[in-house]
Amino acid sequence: NGIEVPEPSRVKPEMGQKYYIAHEEVPSHIEYCTWQDSRYDNYWFNNGRIHLKEEDARVHVEAEYSGSRQR
Numbered sequence: 001n002g003i004e005v006p007e008p009s010r011v012k013p014e015m016g017q018k019y020y021i022a023h024e025e026v027p028s029h030i031e032y033c034t035w036q037d038s039r040y041d042n043y044w045f046n047n048g049r050i051h052l053k054e055e056d057a058r059v060h061v062e063a064e065y066s067g068s069r070q071r
Contacts, residue, residue, distance in 0.1 A: 003063035006056035022060035
């Protein structure tokens with residue numbers, strides 16, 4: 001779809017570090033979280049949804065929506 005998506009974090013955040021999830025199920029499509037090494041944190045990390053910058057998460061979601069609208 002021509003949108004360059006920033007690579008999600010490949011290293012787990014440090015305990016207490018803030019991060020952003022490209023999350024299509026919340027109204028803003030961006031969820032702000034704090035790393036606690038929880039099952040939830042690890043789920044998003046293992047699925048390539050964690051970004052350390054809010055703007056990177058936003059571009060990630062925009063690229064997904066753009067691709068789904070073109071199908």
